[in-house]
Amino acid sequence: MRGVAIILILALLAAFCGGCWSRREITEIAIVLGMGLDLTPDGRVGLSLQIARPGAFYGGGDTAGGEGRVACWVVRGEGETLEEAAAYLAGKVPRELYWGHSVVLIFGEEMARRGVGAVADFFGRKREPRETMWVTVAEGRASDVLECHSVLEKTSAQAAAFLVTMGLGTAVRFREFVESLADEGVEPIATRVTVREVGVTPCPGEAGAVGPHRQAETSGTAVFRGDKLVGWLDQAETRGLLWLKGRAVGQVLTVRVPGKPEGWLSFRARRQRAEIVPRLEGGSVRFDVNLVAEFDMVEQGGIGDFAGPDQIRGSERLLAGAMEAEAGAVVERVRSAYGSDIFGFGDAFHRKYKREWHEMKGRWDEEFARAEVRINARAFVRETGLLTIRAETGRE
Amino acid sequence: MGRRLGRRTKGQEDDAVARGFADGPLSRDLDANLRELKAIFDRCSDVVFREFVFAQCNGTRLALVYTDGLADKAQVSDQIMRALALEVPVAAGGRRIGKGRALEFIKKRGLCMHQIAETDRLQEVVRAVLSGDTVLLVDGHATAIVNVARSPETRRVADSEVEPTVRGPREAFVETLRVNTSLIRRKIKSPSLKIETLRLGRVTGTEVAVVYIEGIANDKLVPEVKDRLGRIQVDGILETGYIEELIEDNPWTFFPTVNITEKPDRVAAMLLEGRAAVIVDGSPFVMTMPNLLVEYVHSTEDYYERFLFVSAVRVVRFLSLVASLTLPAAYIAAVSFHHELLPTTLLLSIAAQREAVPYPVLVEVLIMEVLFEILREAGLRLPRPLGQAISIVGALVIGEAAIRAGLVAASTVIVVAVTGIGSFVLGYRLSIAFRLLRFILTLLSAALGLFGLVAGMAVVIIHLCTLRSFGVPYLSPIVPTTVVDLKDVVFRAPWWAMFTRPRLIARRDRTRQAPDLEPGPPGARSRGRR
Numbered sequence: 001m002r003g004v005a006i007i008l009i010l011a012l013l014a015a016f017c018g019g020c021w022s023r024r025e026i027t028e029i030a031i032v033l034g035m036g037l038d039l040t041p042d043g044r045v046g047l048s049l050q051i052a053r054p055g056a057f058y059g060g061g062d063t064a065g066g067e068g069r070v071a072c073w074v075v076r077g078e079g080e081t082l083e084e085a086a087a088y089l090a091g092k093v094p095r096e097l098y099w100g101h102s103v104v105l106i107f108g109e110e111m112a113r114r115g116v117g118a119v120a121d122f123f124g125r126k127r128e129p130r131e132t133m134w135v136t137v138a139e140g141r142a143s144d145v146l147e148c149h150s151v152l153e154k155t156s157a158q159a160a161a162f163l164v165t166m167g168l169g170t171a172v173r174f175r176e177f178v179e180s181l182a183d184e185g186v187e188p189i190a191t192r193v194t195v196r197e198v199g200v201t202p203c204p205g206e207a208g209a210v211g212p213h214r215q216a217e218t219s220g221t222a223v224f225r226g227d228k229l230v231g232w233l234d235q236a237e238t239r240g241l242l243w244l245k246g247r248a249v250g251q252v253l254t255v256r257v258p259g260k261p262e263g264w265l266s267f268r269a270r271r272q273r274a275e276i277v278p279r280l281e282g283g284s285v286r287f288d289v290n291l292v293a294e295f296d297m298v299e300q301g302g303i304g305d306f307a308g309p310d311q312i313r314g315s316e317r318l319l320a321g322a323m324e325a326e327a328g329a330v331v332e333r334v335r336s337a338y339g340s341d342i343f344g345f346g347d348a349f350h351r352k353y354k355r356e357w358h359e360m361k362g363r364w365d366e367e368f369a370r371a372e373v374r375i376n377a378r379a380f381v382r383e384t385g386l387l388t389i390r391a392e393t394g395r396e
Numbered sequence: 397m398g399r400r401l402g403r404r405t406k407g408q409e410d411d412a413v414a415r416g417f418a419d420g421p422l423s424r425d426l427d428a429n430l431r432e433l434k435a436i437f438d439r440c441s442d443v444v445f446r447e448f449v450f451a452q453c454n455g456t457r458l459a460l461v462y463t464d465g466l467a468d469k470a471q472v473s474d475q476i477m478r479a480l481a482l483e484v485p486v487a488a489g490g491r492r493i494g495k496g497r498a499l500e501f502i503k504k505r506g507l508c509m510h511q512i513a514e515t516d517r518l519q520e521v522v523r524a525v526l527s528g529d530t531v532l533l534v535d536g537h538a539t540a541i542v543n544v545a546r547s548p549e550t551r552r553v554a555d556s557e558v559e560p561t562v563r564g565p566r567e568a569f570v571e572t573l574r575v576n577t578s579l580i581r582r583k584i585k586s587p588s589l590k591i592e593t594l595r596l597g598r599v600t601g602t603e604v605a606v607v608y609i610e611g612i613a614n615d616k617l618v619p620e621v622k623d624r625l626g627r628i629q630v631d632g633i634l635e636t637g638y639i640e641e642l643i644e645d646n647p648w649t650f651f652p653t654v655n656i657t658e659k660p661d662r663v664a665a666m667l668l669e670g671r672a673a674v675i676v677d678g679s680p681f682v683m684t685m686p687n688l689l690v691e692y693v694h695s696t697e698d699y700y701e702r703f704l705f706v707s708a709v710r711v712v713r714f715l716s717l718v719a720s721l722t723l724p725a726a727y728i729a730a731v732s733f734h735h736e737l738l739p740t741t742l743l744l745s746i747a748a749q750r751e752a753v754p755y756p757v758l759v760e761v762l763i764m765e766v767l768f769e770i771l772r773e774a775g776l777r778l779p780r781p782l783g784q785a786i787s788i789v790g791a792l793v794i795g796e797a798a799i800r801a802g803l804v805a806a807s808t809v810i811v812v813a814v815t816g817i818g819s820f821v822l823g824y825r826l827s828i829a830f831r832l833l834r835f836i837l838t839l840l841s842a843a844l845g846l847f848g849l850v851a852g853m854a855v856v857i858i859h860l861c862t863l864r865s866f867g868v869p870y871l872s873p874i875v876p877t878t879v880v881d882l883k884d885v886v887f888r889a890p891w892w893a894m895f896t897r898p899r900l901i902a903r904r905d906r907t908r909q910a911p912d913l914e915p916g917p918p919g920a921r922s923r924g925r926r
Contacts (some may be wrong), residue, residue, distance in 0.1 A: 012836070013853070016843045025756055026731050026747045033740070054747035100736045101743060113465050128736075158740075183429070 009112040014303050021265035022106065032073060033128075034157025036142030037082075037119055038108035045111075045119075046078045047085035050157045051093065057154065074146045082122040099128035103161035105135050105174060108142035112222065112229035120178050120227070134164040136191040137229060144195045148214040156216055163218050164191050168250050169238050170221040184361055185192035185346030187224050189241075192232055194219040225340040235329065240330030243291055243323050243377075246274035253295070255318040261275035262302030264367035265315055267295035270382060276348035280356060285367055287345055291323055291377040297384040312381045321378035327375050341368050409417075419519040426535035433461060437523055439623030442466075443525060450534075452506075456498045457535040461521070471545040475508040476532065499537040507532075508654040511544040513917050522599060550575055556659050560823065561697045568658040573603050573677035574685055576660075580607060580673070583664040588612070594625065596639070600632040603677040604639070606664075610671045612902055620866060621672050622683065635679045645864045650829040653865035662696045670902025686866035686901060690874070690885050692823030693717060704892040710886050716818035721830050723818070724761050725841035725849045726809045731757045733845030749805035758842035760804045764812040765835070767794065772816070868900050 037050035056071035077088035089097065105123065123129045140144045150159030164171050170191050180188040199212040221233040221241060233241060242248040248269050257263035271294040279286045297315070300306055334340055344380055346364055350357040360367055417436045423429050430445065437443040442464045450456040462472060480502065503512065515521060516539050521531050528546035553575065556568035569576045577591050588610045595601045604625065608618050624643040633639060638659040640654045641647065643795060657663060658681050663673050666684040674683040692711045698706045730737045731746060738746065753760060771790035795813070798804045815834070819827040833856060840848035863870035873881035878899050883889035893912035896906045 003646065012840075015840055015848060018844055020843050021845075023732050023756075024735075024843075025750075026743070027733065027750050029735065031735075031740075031743065031747065052744055054744055054745075054751055057741075057744035057748045098735060101740045103740065130736075240576070 007182060012274070015079060019203045024096065024098075027197075028095055028266070030095040032099050032102045032268065033155050034104045034106065034160065035099075035102055036106040036108065036146045037108040037111050037116075038142050039074070039114055040078050040175060044078050044080055045082055045085050046076060046108075046143070047082060047089065048074055048076045048146050049073050049089065050146045051097075051099070052155065070130065070167075072157070074143065076143060077192065082119060100130065100382075102129055102133055102157075104157050104164070105129075105133050105262045106142040106145050106160070107135075107137045107190070107222075107229075109137065109229065111140055111142070112190075114129040115227045116229075117181070118147070118225035120181055123174065124178055131173065131178075132252075133174050134161050134191065135172050135174050135177040136160060136164065136193045136218075138216075139192060139194045139219070139232070144214075145193055145216045148216055150215065160193060160216050160218075163193075163216070163396055167218050169218045169235065170241070181227055184364070185341070185348075185350045186344040187226070187342045189224060189338045189342050190222045190371075191218055191370050192220040192222045193217070218226075223334060223338050223340055223342055225338060230338040230340055231336070236326070237330045237333060240326035240328075241342070242333075243272070243293070243327045244274055244289060244331070246272055248272045248293065253322055255315065255322050257303060257315075257318070260302055264301050265297060265303065265306070265318070266299035267315075267319060267381065269297045270294050275336055276343070276345060278345070278349040278352050280349075280353055285349065285371040287348070287371060287373045289327065289373060289375045291327060292380075293323060293377070294380045294382050295359065298383055306384060312384075316379045316381055319381070320341050323377040324375045327377070328373070331373050331375075335369060339365060339369065341365075345371070345373075412414075415585055417753070419517060422516050422518060422521065422533075422538045422540060424536055424538045426459060426533055429533050429540075432518060433521065436518075440689065446477070448477060448484050450498060450502070451481050452501065453495055453498050456495050459533040460530055461533065462530040463525055463528060465584075466547055467530045468545045468547045471509075472530050472543075472642075475545070476530065476543060479508050480506050495536050499534050499539060499541075500821040502532070502534065503541060507541070507543065509543045509545060513542040513544070514539050515542060516540070523595075525756035526549075526601070547711055553579065558898050559657065559659055559662070559696070559765070560702075561659075563696065564697055564700045565659070565661045567660060569660060569675075569682055571678050571680055573605060573675055574678075576675050576682065577605055577911075578605070579660040580663055583660060584609065584667065589667070591620070593620075596625065596628050596630075598629065598631050599635040600634070602633040604633070605675040606672060607667065608672040609667050612668065612897070613672055614670055614902060617636060617672055617866060619684070621674065623823050625674070633676060633678075636674070636676050636681050636683050639674065639676060640683060641808060645866065646862075649859070649863060650832055651689070651860070651870065652829065653685075653825075653827040653863060653864060653870060655682065655684045656681045656825065658682070659696055665696065665699065668908070669897050686864075687870075688865065688868065689826070689860065690858050691835070692826035694884075698888055699891075703888045707887045710888065713821050714886060716821040717826075719832075720819035720827065721834055722813050722837060722849065722853065723811055723815045723854070724765065724834060725837040726756050727808070727847075728838060729841045729846045729849055730759060732842070746805065746807050749807055752802035753805050755801070756842075757808070758838070760808045761812065761838060764798075764804055764808055765838070767798075768816050769831070788851055873898065 031052045031054070032049050033052050034050040036050075038046040038048065038123050040046045046209045051073045053071055053073055061075070076090055077085045077092065079085035080090050086097065095248075107119070111119075112137040136145075145160060146156055148156050150156050153159040155160060170189055172190050177188050177190060180186045193216055195214050195216050196214060198215045220235050221238045222229055223231050223233060239248065239251050239253075242251060249272055252266060253269065254264055254266045257265060273292045275290045275292075277290065279288065297306070303311075331343065334342060341364075345368060346357075346361075350361075410559055423432070430447075433580060434445065444460075444462055444464050446460040446462075448458055448460075450458050460472065461478060503514075513524075515524070520542075521540050524531050524542045530543040530545050531815065532541040532543060534541070551570045553567050553570055555566045559568075560566075569579060573593075581589060581591075586609070586690065589607070590610050591607050592603050592607045593603055596604050606618065606621055606625065608621075621643075628639065628642050630638065630642070636656060638651075640656070644653050646653065655666075657666075663682050663684060667673060671684050672687060674685070676683075682748040698710065699900070731750075735743055750757075755763070767790070771787060771794075774786050774790075782874060791813075795809050799806050822830070837852045837856075839848060840852040842848075844851070860871050861869070861875055869876060872878060876887060880896055881898050881900075883894065884898075892909075892915065895909060895911060897908050899906065
């Protein structure tokens with residue numbers, strides 16, 4: 001028994017020989033919340049990091065710690081490569097950079113147009129940055145997004161991440177971005193972020209009220225071809241893209257009712273699915289895209305009573321038509337203007353025609369540009385809310 | 397195995413030496429006996445010798461020997477002396493009897509005592525006197541009569557202080573063995589409840605009782621318990637702890653493998669599941685065995701309160717079991733190694749609190765843990781009203797001041813406080829084992845992060861898997877898994893579904909109730925489920 005005890009004690013002592021291996025106290029790290037990548041005028045990589053100032057996040061309240069002070073600090077470094085830029089920052093930031101809590105990766109427009117392959121490689125190799133961070137492309141400079149402020153959130157990086165998470169636009173995680181970068185059958189997309197001057201009404205008489213200031217907001221989709229940015233989609237086009245990706249839950253679609261000049265109906269998608277069926281007919285490629293969506297009616301005007309099965313069926317036809325139009329428009333736009341297959345038509349074709357794909361993938365761009373795309377949408381209206389008739393029509 | 401209770405062994409001969417006298421038979425001569433006893437009880441001022449003459453038989457001298465304070469003086473004077481010296485002649489109708497029949501007559505007609513015994517051994521006489529019995533020596537007879545007339549002075553049966561409950565019996569054991577056995581007997585009125593006594597401690601001669609229910613307790617358990625008790629050769633037994641350390645399966649462990657309770661209902665429940673209990677005279681705690689880890693998570697109340705609620709509460713207890721062992725270690729690992737584990741907002745909040753703290757997290761946690769241990773120890777040692785004041789001063793004033801002074805972060809105080817309170821949820825004895833292990837895990841975690849914590853936990857779990865209590869695996873019925881017995885681990889089955897006793901504890905006759913007891917409204921009640 002004594003022998004066992006001695007062995008245990010020795011094992012315990014041996015455990016401590018490592019001497020706090022890779023220990024890093026929380027006060028020794030600089031927590032990076034957001035990362036921005038820009039091209040410097042001389043063509044090098046500019047890395048902007050938004051680093052949290054923990055003092056400002058103190059929840060205690062009674063200690064005046066960071067009240068009213070800026071919650072973050074944006075530092076910029078540059079170098080031939082990203083690692084060089086990060087090493088350069090080590091001389092500016094008195095703590096060790098910690099990337100594990102970075103929520104958003106922002107490419108500057110110029111950087112994105114030049115190509116982001118090397119950047120994706122850097123973040124893919126590094127241990128700390130998460131695969132779950134959101135990938136966005138800033139219209140203009142990425143550092144501008146990191147430097148502006150949010151009224152609601154403490155830092156603009158968090159605000160941008162929440163916008164992507166909660167919003168109805170494109171949302172792409174780093175992992176998905178890299179996957180589509182590597183995949184030959186689909187091109188990457190990212191969220192488009194714009195910095196705008198906004199006027200916020202200051203709360204009257206309140207100290208520290210916010211006046212007009214610059215604020216980041218999501219504004220559509222960035223379209224890539226290979227690892228290069230080729231163009232943008234606006235909010236409406238983004239919705240068309242989302243129908244095709246089967247991710248349009250929460251989107252609001254408004255249709256005009258024929259025959260009633262003032263009549264319109266507004267629907268919110270509650271469930272949505274998309275299926276791309278490729279067909280190879282005599283050497284020419286055709287895609288049948290089947291869209292299925294379920295909607296709730298959320299608002300209407302100029303219709304009066306809206307509850308009957310005929311009306312619901314009619315509105316389903318209208319919705320299907322609207323979806324087809326939106327999706328078709330975005331396919332044509334992206335195909336003709338950007339020549340990029342961001343929808344995954346190539347993947348769908350690859351899955352079904354394995355052998356043919358290997359022959360065609362070299363000239364897929366031309367094949368895709370020529371291919372016929374037929375969109376066929378089906379819509380179902382599930383709920384019409386708590387009212388059956390509008391309040392003011394009930395009086396008549 | 398197989399050594400019988402009370403068998404004279406070499407060890408018991410040593411007892412006599414330790415007691416300071418040689419055993420031998422009583423003499424027919426009263427004077428010789430008294431001389432011998434007075435020599436034995438030399439300088440024992442509390443032993444009383446009282447000689448008088450038997451009224452019925454002229455010249456037959458009698459002598460009483462008893463210990464002042466242990467024997468019931470009123471009974472000795474009234475029921476023995478008055479009866480023998482004064483009243484007996486009338487009752488016997490004036491006839492005189494011979495000296496030779498005196499002993500027989502006294503036994504049959506002379507004594508108004510409820511319990512008497514006979515002995516012819518000097519050692520037995522000495523032991524009886526010292527136990528509080530009154531010994532009557534009769535001239536001309538080599539046999540003494542032992543009158544059981546012990547003083548009723550004992551602490552009153554009072555509320556349990558160590559294991560308080562909301563619902564259920566409140567009484568707790570006291571220091572007197574016979575009172576304790578009576579408390580158990582009141583709960584289990586069956587002749588199958590066996591209470592075997594033996595004496596342990598070569599100097600103290602402490603009475604120890606082995607209690608079990610014949611037919612329910614495992615056949616091998618009771619002989620094993622008696623065998624382990626029989627091996628004990630020590631000077632004194634003052635508390636159950638002495639015995640516990642001498643009969644454990646594995647003496648080199650942090651974990652208690654014999655359960656201790658002061659509640660008769662708990663002992664009764666244990667006996668009904670097939671366990672054995674050991675009562676030690678002079679201790680208000682009763683040992684039960686075999687002992688499983690889950691017993692420390694269960695409370696007697698679990699079986700009295702509604703089963704759904706109890707099952708939910710047990711989940712909380714298991715959570716606090718894990719928390720009280722690993723929380724500080726996990727906190728250190730997360731804060732100084734694996735920042736990825738925390739949500740961003742929490743990480744920033746902890747970072748903010750720690751900005752002003754000068755020490756690494758380990759030092760901070762150790763400061764708070766040691767402070768907590770000091771407060772706990774102080775609360776225990778001080779008189780009760782002061783103890784409360786200390787805990788208030790400690791918890792509120794020191795904790796708050798330490799945070800304000802920037803000595804520790806608020807989150808550390810929360811972690812240590814939750815850990816401390818969580819450990820109180822468990823049985824006291826398991827929580828003290830966890831206290832020690834927690835420090836080791838904390839150090840491991842501070843050195844190696846989560847890897848250290850997981851490695852430490854692996855060692856603890858492997859150790860627990862090897863532990864046995866009287867041959868029963870300590871982690872059963874979880875490991876090895878006994879599916880039927882999982883009815884009473886986290887989830888507590890309702891009483892109408894508790895068909896069987898624990899399989900590994902009571903091996904024989906496992907059915908404990910009728911199979912179709914599930915109640916319901918009249919008519920809908922199931923008439924014998926087939």
